[in-house]
Amino acid sequence: MSEKQPNILFIMADQLATSALPIYGNSVVKTPHLSSLAEEGVVFDSAYCNSPLCAPSRYVLMTGQLPSKIGAYDNAADLSADIPTFAHYLREQNYKTALSGKMHFCGPDQLHGFEERLTTDIYPADYGWFPNWDDLKTRPTWYHNMSSVTQAGPCIRSNQLDFDDEVVFHAQRYLYDYVRRDQDRPFCLTVSMTHPHDPYAIPQEYWDRYSNDDIELPKINIKKEDQDPHSARLQEVYAYHDQDISEQEIKNARRAYYGAISYVDDKIGLLLKALKETGLDDNTIIVFSGDHGDMLGERNLWYKMSFFEGSARVPMIVHAPKRFSAKRVKESVSTMDLLPTFLEMATNSQQHTYAMPIQGKSLMPHIEGRKNGHDEVIGEYFGEGAIAPLLMIRRAQYKYVYCHIDPEQLFDLDNDPDELNNLAVDPNYADLLGTFNKEALERWDSNAMTQDVLISQRRRRLIVKAMNKGKRVTWDHQPIFDSSEMYMRNHIDLDDLESRSRFPKVE
Structure with missing residues (x-):
């Protein structure tokens, strides 16, 4: 390859709402580093996940495949080791692939193509967090409730702070180690933080970046009796109606959430600093x-x-301002599109042979300003709150949501960005609704998918029950560090040791 392969630094934040970011119009939240990246970069104004739950979304992102294709049904789904990920494809292209942080892999393979995994995961690797469509009346007790909101506020430490501090520390060290060693292979480093995911608790420093008066209350309130069926089921899942929630508690939750976003932004600043200091930027x-x-x-x-x-x-x-000019992209795309995008970035080629058909589409036409970029997102959801497949088509200004046990939903997001007017009940949109319905019925077999989900849940339920008997063996990733090669060791000449550890090197 004539042109030097670029390094790729992929940064993820967990449960980060676009409405909370200045680059998408929020005037309260402070994110100077993200805003700087956006000012010089390509910003996607209509990007979506393909399944709005941690593990399924990440499996789709990693593989370029929809959940039903790879069995990514819920937060305890197994990601099969023989499904290629972007880490496999990039590693085949001679990339060093490393992960620092969360990816919510469940099952015995905790690498999925990553050559190195620098931390453990914050979530368990077993199959314990599964919904149960065989017992729809019982609320899953392992699922969190509204305490994330009612107990929101400042804290000194939390699980998530412990985790993300470690994630970014190891990512920085990876960059420093990379520049101090032979740079014979480019890297793809994925840094995946768990903030600003609930619980909404953040140190006083970040809490104090906002005042109570800064925090706006939700602008849309829908009564219990007016909720659509899926939303009503979600409220049941996290026990929304089991307590009264005050306006101040809502403000506290949002204030801590905004503080967590600023925390994430500060961590991004540390990564950008490391890139700049090392000349890797x-x-x-x-x-x-x-x-x-x-x-x-x-x-x-x-x-x-x-x-x-x-x-x-x-x-x-x-x-990558030296490669791509700053722009905003209005077309709808998804995180499923990242695998082919990364591969095109790595190879500077649009032609690839995939080990299995890829459902994602490269974002490079959008990034480079070509005219053949796509404008479509397909979504599938089978997790908490669902009792049958929930399916979505986002195209042009429309979003269509189909579930064979619920009323259809159709929204015109150009004219109704708050999704308050369900056009599925408007006779003027009967033809458009019929077109979307026909596509959904041709694209998906809901009854067959329901059976696939039920069988998957039953298999995993049996495995969890069996593995909790007798000797317990876990799949959680155990990071291994070769301490014999760290810091000061006497099997290496002192001058050589100090020389190879110092950056920049002294002539």
Whole structure:
């Protein structure tokens, strides 16, 4: 390859709502580093996840395949080791592939193509967090409730702070180690933080970056009796109606969430600093995205798990100002498109032979300003709150949501960005609704998918029950560091040791 392959730094934030970012119009939240990346980069104004739940969204992102293709049904789904990921494809192209942080892999393969995994995951690797469509009346007790909102506020430490501090520390060290060693292969480093995911708790420093008066309340309130069936099921899943929630508690949750976003932005600043200090910034493409959003109380909904904009839209920025001119992209794309995008970035070629058909489409036409970019997102959801497949088509200004047990939904997002007017009940849109319905019925077999989900849940339920008997063996990733080669060791000449550890090198 004549042109030097670029490094790729892929940064992820968990449960980051586009509505909370200045680059998408929020005037309260402070994110100077993300805003700087956006100012010089390509910003996607209509990017989505394909399944609004942590594990399914990440499996889709990693593989370029929709959930039903790879069995990515819920947060305890197994990602089969023989499904190629972007880490496999890039590693085949001679990339060093490393992951620092969360990817929510479930099952015995905890690498999925990553040559190195620098931390463990914040979530368990077993099959324990599965919904149960065989028992729809029982609320899953392992699922969190509204305490994330009612207990929101400042804290000194939390699980998530412990995790993300470690994630970014190891990512920085990876960059410093890379520049101090032979740079014979380019790198793709994925840095995946768990903030601003609930619980909404953040150190006083970040809490104090905002005042109570800064925090706006949700603008859309929908009564219990007026909720669509899926939203009503979601409220049941996280026990929304089991307590009264005050306006101040809502403000506290949003204030802590905004503080968590600023925390993420500060961590991004550390990564950018490391890139600049090492001189790696000139040949590194930075991609930033999220795995799904957060409703933050809009429509009286919290967290994710629906195809409403707050839950399903994600931020997406591609930053490489020496390669791509700054622009905004209005067409609808998805995180499923990242695998072919990364591969095209790595090879500078649009022609690739995939080991299995790829459902994602490269974003490079949008990034480079070519005219053949796509404008479509396909979504599937089978997780908490669903009792049958929930399916979505986003195209042009329309979003269509289909579930064979629920009324259809059709929204014109250009004229109704808050999704308050369901055009599926408007006779003037009967033809358009019929077109979408016909496509959904041709694209999906809901009854067959329901049976696939039920069988998957039953298999995993049996495995969890069996593995909890007797000796317990876990699949959680155990990072291994070769301490014999770290810091000061006497099997290496002292001058050589100090020389190879110092950057920049002293002549």
